[in-house]
Amino acid sequence: MTVDDTIVFIVDDDDALREALGELLAANGVRSVPFSSAGDYIGSNKPDLPACLILDVELPDINGLELQRQIAQGDHPPIVFITGHGDIPSSVRAIKHGAVDFLTKPFSDTALLLAIRSAIAQDRETRAKRAELTLLKQRYHELSPRERDVLPLVVSGLLNKQAAAELGISEVTLQIHRRNVMQKMAASSLADLVRIAERLEIPIQHSRRMGGI
Amino acid sequence: MTVDDTIVFIVDDDDALREALGELLAANGVRSVPFSSAGDYIGSNKPDLPACLILDVELPDINGLELQRQIAQGDHPPIVFITGHGDIPSSVRAIKHGAVDFLTKPFSDTALLLAIRSAIAQDRETRAKRAELTLLKQRYHELSPRERDVLPLVVSGLLNKQAAAELGISEVTLQIHRRNVMQKMAASSLADLVRIAERLEIPIQHSRRMGGI
DNA sequence: CTGCAAGTCATGGATTTCCATAAGTGCGGC
DNA sequence: GCCGCACTTATGGAAATCCATGACTTGCAG
Structure with missing residues (x-):
């Protein structure tokens, strides 16, 4: 019953957690692609689908919040942050910059799934509007x-x-x-x-x- | 040099803190009105000016976040939360619902003043747009x-x-x-x-x- | 050089809009 | 009952728009 053509990107340096999340999502009929670092995520070719980015705040190369800032210019999927050692200023900054949620470990499966659904629904909206606007811009050109x-x-x-x-x-x-x-x-x-x-x-x-x- | 016709509402049950904040704001040329409870704030007549609401999360009558929810329907000034015992879910909820900032005690004067300025600037914008829309609605009626x-x-x-x-x-x-x-x-x-x-x-x-x- | 796209302009007719004047109906309030 | 408001319609002329056809210039690419 879950939506078919969607995808979830998981960026976390904890191998076990990536795998656990991947299984959780698969069990709920959601495809996911794991990345172990921000650089991997940036450098990868990502399918053009309604998506969601599950992003660990603490990463080996660059901070999750910094990655959020870097991709803020272009088009990117809504972000759900997860973190083991979160603090309030980080969470405030993340949400202010548009993150859908900011979950601290341990978080419940349902909390994460809710956040993901919300993020994907939001991305669907955004993408639809963007597509229309792109069409208008093409005509304008x-x-x-x-x-x-x-x-x-x-x-x-x-x-x-x-x-x-x-x-x-x-x-x-x-x-x-x-x-x-x-x-x-x-x-x-x-x-x-x-x-x-x-x-x-x-x-x-x-x-x-x-x-x- | 600070803007003249603005006002800051302070809702906090800590007498000493209300007074300290009032003085800090006065020293920066900002008028403020203190309230010791959410009920006091709700029941009061508030001047119709670009404003900002400094809101303690822990209040004697109703929770600060709950107050935010209650006033969300109508027109209200942007909120800057302050708290002594904040947690991440609260901060996330607050910002998601439009709060300008979520500061944990002890916070620096500059951090608070920055948040207030941002909130008041935002309120100015919102009020200007609201005024235009109200005019159009009047004509429509x-x-x-x-x-x-x-x-x-x-x-x-x-x-x-x-x-x-x-x-x-x-x-x-x-x-x-x-x-x-x-x-x-x-x-x-x-x-x-x-x-x-x-x-x-x-x-x-x-x-x-x-x-x- | 040839051809094409972009920009320019004119003429003329059909359609639409804009506006003023005049006037009829129905309904609610004084 | 009378007044006023909202809604309705017609007539007629001025102005603007829509559209097709035809034609000239310029600049650039083949």
Whole structure:
């Protein structure tokens, strides 16, 4: 009944614990990949699936919290920390930086499994949103330079006439760019385009607002 | 140089500590109000200012974490926990639920002041956003029932004609409602209205999309 | 040099939107 | 009963948008 296409990465230098965790997860129908150091984890090719990272705080090469910091820039699975000698400042830092949980040994199987399920569910969400955003970004990159000029003006609410004046081109030309933008961005309406632009964080330019907020 | 119109609430049953904290804050130009129990804090009238709540975990009436849970529904200032006998699960829970920091006694003055500054800055942000959203909600409540029907259809990208058909009314009537919506919501353009609707989480209805994402 | 993509512009017609004026219905409160 | 509000509709003209067709320039790659 457990979800199929997911994976759990285990980074811990304790061989026995890695094995025990692997068996626990397997018994619950969850695939896992063990790593004995942070470097191993970083250097490995990881499958592109909803995942979770079980990370020991104390590692031979670099600290677990430091690994968290290093991978924070890019895309990475949610982290569940485990530790034998945890302290409060570490746990606070870990959670503040987005860790799903911070478990101290000995922890119960259920506590860990709960944390893992939560982490994987969260990763599913994140990945879905990321995928949508990636699609939008791809489309945005297909725009020509001029079309990228037109987009922010249009979604700012300017009339074609005004946007054309802003760019110093004729209204007709602007309409052509505008139509191309709608097509390339796969927007079915202006409202749609506005929402897409919001998600791409396209800034508002020269809004024609005169009062209001 | 410290910010003027801010306030720090201190909830701790230790008289000496309340006083010491009050003095520390006063010395740094920060106003504070002390409370000796969670009940006192809950029952008090609190000024409407960017604020921060310094909260002891161990309190005579209800637990600090439980207080956090209780006030979580409504608007409340960011919390900085302090505790004499903290444990990791408590700290994890506190931060997960949004606390800014979780300090164990003895903590340094600078650590506390840093946390407070961060909390107040965060509250400033939150309050600003909340104020904008409140304004939008007020405007939304000024809409007539029919106007509230029209809004989602319009921001979904439907043509007036289509939206009118959807409601079973004439296009002219819909145009009037539409114009009233724009005015009452203080939207300067359709693009503007779409963004406002996004913030109010107005759901998309009957989008005219046919393909796409 | 040829071809292509990007950018530019014009014309013209169909459709839609914007706006003002005028007016009818139904409902709740004074 | 009368007033006002919300909702409804029609007419008609001005402005804007949507769309297709055709055409010119520039710059770059083959």
